[in-house]
Amino acid sequence: MRILVLANTPAHVHLYRHTVDRLEEAGHEVLVLTREYACTTDLLDFFDLPYRAYGRHRTDGYSTLQFARELGGQFCRIGIEALRFAPDVVFGRGPFAAYAGTLTRTPVVLVLDDEPGDFNHTVSRPFADCILSPAVTRRDLGDDHYTFDGFKECAYLHPDVFETNGDIREYLDVGPDEPYVIVRFNALDALHDAGLEGFRPDQRRDLIERLSEAATVFVSDEGDEMDLRDLPARPYDLHPALIHDAMAEASLLVADTGTMATEAALLGTPAFRYRGTDDHEYGEFRELERAGLAEQFDEYEAIRDRSLEILAADDAGDRWQSRRREYVGGLVNLTDLLVDVATSRGEPGRLDGSTKRALQPRSRTI
Template sequence: MRILVLANTPAHVHLYRHAVDRLGRAGHDVLVLTREYACTTDLLDYFDVPYRVYGDHETEGYSTLAFGRELGGQFLSIGLQAIRFGPDVVFGRGPYAAVAGTLTRTPVVLVLDDEPGDFNHTVSRPFADCIISPDVTRRDLGAAHYTFDGFKECAYLHPDVFEGIDNIREYLDVDPDEPYVIVRFNALDALHDTALEGFGPDQRRDLIDRLSEAATVFVSDEGDEMDLRDLPARPYDLHPAMIHDAMAEASLLVADTGTMVNEAALLGTPAIRYRGTDDHEYGEFQELERVGLAEQFDEYDAVCDRALALLGDDEVGARWQRRRQEYVGDLVNLTELLVDVARSRGNLERLEGSTRRVLRPRSQSIQ
């Protein structure tokens, strides 16, 4: 079998990398098409994933006209490379997967979450043979839409999949018992981030100052804009592939971005999200709040107060790990599900009974 995967962001690399590895070791021919964006190709290289680049994603001077030109060139490259590869099934999301599947007349499997991606969902939905999303996703995308009990991050952070490295503290140069916090600042340069605002410059500096009174602070700045030389913080400068190992050992994660909050929560690390101007209600965050693994706040002062309260509680780490064991272990191992769906060429009727029971038609699960 020939399997084509569209991976446009670092999160997409993590979503598919274990499935790509398993399918490759089983003798299938797997190709990832990607773009130069953030650390996407760095991750693909680190995990030794076979890939080809179809374009890049400019984040400065971004405009509707520039986006249209960029998208046109990417569609052409994706189409040519997809036709050359000749896949039996295409995995991805948005118009990228739709173009590849349409031009090769190949079944398309979309793996989506609850981000406010109306453009992506609207454009790609008519071309999808199978749409898979977490059960907490609140939208119904039609007869081909199926859900599973879990999160897209379960493809790489499910307890049956994730294996953290033992010496991550040595890489970070922190003592065995030294508490540390990871602060993640969003670049807010994706299409669905348009007009959103997270931590402002003064808030970023104040947050670092206040957290540094209780723990060592590592800053992961997606936009690479902050000058930390006069701040009590250290840049998170390990390879981006090690971020989950670092999060798993952290005392706390504070962010104005979504994916890393989900990831920390599933690892059993207390996670706080600052919503800023983002008023979209995400099913993933609501579920993680319900089970006590993540928290989100509209007000900046509330973020700081809660972060300091968690850092001052010696029982927090053990409490969050108990919640993780009780909740995350019962979720679906998404990597296994993706492998089975790939082998079925996106035709769920071909799935074995045990796998088919994992997936529920969306129209039934929201009744």
Template sequence: MRILVLANTPAHVHLYRHAVDRLAAAGHDVLVLTREYACTTDLLDFFDMPYRVYGSHGTDEFSKVQFARELGGQFCTIGTEAVRFDPDVIFGRGPYAAYAGTLTRTPVVLVLDDEPGDFNHTVSKPFADCILSPAVTRRNLGDDHYTFDGFKECAYLHPEVFEPRGDVREYLDVDPDEPYVLVRFNALDALHDAGLEGFRPEQRRDLIERLSEAATVFVSDEGGELNLRELPARPYDLHPALIHDAMAEASLLVADTGTMATEAALLGTPAFRYRGTDDHEYGEFRELERAGLAEQFDDYEPVRDRSLEVLGDEDASDRWQQRRREYVGDLVNLTDLLVDVARSRGTIDRLDGSTKRVLQPRSQSL
């Protein structure tokens, strides 16, 4: 079989990387089409995934304007590469996957989550042969929409899949018993982030200064706007492929971005998300809050104070790890599901009984 994957962000690379490895090891021909965006191609190189680049998308205003101008050319490149590869099934999301599937007359599998906005879903839904999403997703995308008990991050953070490195503290240059915090500031440059505001500059500085009184602070600043030389923090500068290992060892993650907070929660690390001006209700976060693995805050002072409270609680790490063992282990191993769906060419009726049992038709679950 020939499987084409559209992976446009670092999160997409993680979503598919184990499935790509397993399918390739089984003798299938797999190709990833991607764009130069953040660390996406760095991850593809690190995990030795077969890929071709169809374009780029930066985070500054000039790059966004340039991206709009080049969009037609990117679709042309995607079409050319897709036709040349001649896939049997396509995985992705949004208009890119829909276009590739339409052009090659190939079944399209969309793997979605509860992101805000309807643009990607509206554009791609009519062209999808199979739509997969977590059961906590609140949308109903029609008869071809199936849900599973878990999160898209279960493709790489499920206990059956994730194996932490034992040397990440050495790379970070922290002692074995030294508490450290990961702070993530979002660039808020994605389509669904338009108009949103996370931590303000003065809040970023205050948060770092207060957290540094209780732990070593590592900052991952997606927008690259923060000058850490004047703050008691260190840049998180490990290879991006090691971020989940760093999360697993951290005492706390504080972020104004969704994906990393979800990832930390699934690893059993206290995960606090500052919503800022984002009033979208994510089904994933509601579920993680219910499980006691993540917390969300509408205002700045509560997230800062709660972070300091947890850092001062010697039993917090053990409680979160126990909650992870009780909750995450029972979720669906999404990599297993993606591999089975690929082998079925996106046709649910072709799946064996055990795989079908983990899927629920969305129209029947509402």
């Protein structure tokens, strides 16, 4: 079989990387189509995945006409690559995946989560043959929509899949028992982030200064805008492929972005998310809060004070790890599921009994 994967962000690379490896090991041919965005191609190189780039993600400095031309060029390159590859099934999300499948007359599998924007779903839904999402997603996207008990991050952070790198503390230059915190600041440049605000500059500085009194602070600044020279913090500057290993060993993750907070929670690390101006209610976070693995805050002072409280609690790490074993261990290993869906050419009716039982038609679960 020939499987085409559209992976446009670092999160998409992690979602599919184990699936690509498994399919290639089984003798299938896989191609990843991607764009230059953040560290997406760096991750594809690190994990040695077969890919071709069709363009780059850029919105700043473009006029509407320039943006339209760039977007048209990307669709053209995706079409050329898809026709040349001639896939048996296409995986992805949004209009690019829908277009590739429609052009090649190939079944399209969309793997979605509970993101706030409806644009991707609205555009791609009519062209999808199979839509997969976590059961906690609140949308009903029609007869071809199936849910699974877990999160899309379970494709790479499920206990059956994730193996921590034992050298991560050495790479970070922290001691065996030295507490450290990862602070993640969102660039807020994605389509679904339009108009949102996270930590203000003064809040970022105050947060770093206060946390540094209790732990070593690493800053992961997606926008690469912060000057840390006069702040008691270090930039997180390891290869982006090691971020999950770093999160797994951390005492706490504080972020104004969703994906890394979800990832830290599934790793059993206390994960605190600052909403800022984002008032969207995510089904994933609601479930992680229910499981005691993540917490969300509307007020800056609340997340700062709660962070200091958790760093002062000697048993916090053990409590979160216990919750992870109890909750995450019972979720679906999404990599297994995606491999089976790929080899069924995106047709749930052709799945075997165990995999079929892991998928539930959305119309029966709402």
